[in-house]
Amino acid sequence: MTATQEDDARYYARNTDPDTSHESAELLQNKQRNWRTIMQFLHENDRVEGWADFEINREVGEVLGRCWWHRVSDVRRQGWAAWVEGERRYNPETNRRVQVSRITDEGREWLGVLA
Numbered sequence: 001m002t003a004t005q006e007d008d009a010r011y012y013a014r015n016t017d018p019d020t021s022h023e024s025a026e027l028l029q030n031k032q033r034n035w036r037t038i039m040q041f042l043h044e045n046d047r048v049e050g051w052a053d054f055e056i057n058r059e060v061g062e063v064l065g066r067c068w069w070h071r072v073s074d075v076r077r078q079g080w081a082a083w084v085e086g087e088r089r090y091n092p093e094t095n096r097r098v099q100v101s102r103i104t105d106e107g108r109e110w111l112g113v114l115a
Contacts, residue, residue: 034071039080039111042103050084050100054091072101080107 041060042051051059053072075081081101088097 031071031074034068035075035078035080036111038072038075039103039107042075042081042101043108043111043113046103048084048102049089050087050102052089052091052098052100054093054098055089055100075107076101078106078110080104080110 037060038056041056045051045059053069056072057068072081076083080103082104084100084102087100089100090096091098
């Protein structure tokens, strides 16, 4: 798939059900935009101690919208970020310690910053 196809919601639309297909394609396009935002943040702010999901959301801002934790989980599921073994961070909103993530080489590759 080319970058143009990835960015063009029409590429994903089915001819047999164009209305709902275009809506779904636009949702996918929004997810991909959020993934790129998260990954650019993790790349530009890489640190050994990693980032908790709530910190990523706080730093990136409201760009990710509702259910932002799903988008952060998505990048881990894709292999673009991974848990930092043994690292935990206290989340003041939940009063719990949470795991933290860092960008992986696969994530850098997906961003196009790994030669």
